Amino acid sequence: MKANLSDSTTIHFVLNGTERHAEVTGDTTALRLLRDTLNLKGTKEGCGIGECGACTIIVDGLAVNSCLLPAAQLDEREVQTIDGLGQKEQLHPIQEAFVENHAVQCGYCTPGLIMSTKALLDENAAPDDDAIKAAISGNLCRCTGYHHIFASVKAACGNKEEN
Numbered sequence: 001m002k003a004n005l006s007d008s009t010t011i012h013f014v015l016n017g018t019e020r021h022a023e024v025t026g027d028t029t030a031l032r033l034l035r036d037t038l039n040l041k042g043t044k045e046g047c048g049i050g051e052c053g054a055c056t057i058i059v060d061g062l063a064v065n066s067c068l069l070p071a072a073q074l075d076e077r078e079v080q081t082i083d084g085l086g087q088k089e090q091l092h093p094i095q096e097a098f099v100e101n102h103a104v105q106c107g108y109c110t111p112g113l114i115m116s117t118k119a120l121l122d123e124n125a126a127p128d129d130d131a132i133k134a135a136i137s138g139n140l141c142r143c144t145g146y147h148h149i150f151a152s153v154k155a156a157c158g159n160k161e162e163n
């Protein structure tokens with residue numbers, strides 16, 4: 001029998017270190033699951049079509065656009081979102097670097113940029129400039145002009161920007 005997009009299935013996954021399960025339909029995106037079902041609002045929706053990176057999460061170590069990812073594909077995966085990264089009183093070092101380097105203006109792009117940065121640094125603790133640019137190339141920012149963001153990523157991996 002053919003599966004319907006409205007058919008629901010139960011997925012099991014690890015979210016920010018905790019085992020979770022959820023009922024999802026074939027047309028539920030990971031973004032909708034996180035924001036609407038699980039009430040995790042840290043992951044932002046910008047374009048909704050895979051262009052802006054505001055919705056970036058990490059799945060099995062890879063930064064992905066959650067607005068394009070069917071939630072069903074989270075089954076048996078390890079998922080990290082901005083909500084699991086730091087606390088208001090104790091920011092994650094990447095978050096601290098973004099604050100200290102003035103990379104946050106309206107802040108809408110920030111969760112996605114931080115998750116892209118985390119995926120990069122988890123894989124490569126000392127990325128060169130090209131690797132940094134490649135890692136954040138899918139994250140659009142309308143406010144900052146990217147200089148402060150780039151400096152933040154450099155600071156997060158222990159390098160000061162030279163110019």
Ligand code: FES
Pocket residue numbers: 044045046047048049050051052053054055056065066067068
């Ligand atoms: S909201 Fe997912 S890429 Fe823009």
Ligand code: FES
Pocket residue numbers: 103104105106107108109110140141142143144
């Ligand atoms: S700080 Fe506003 S979009 Fe990046």
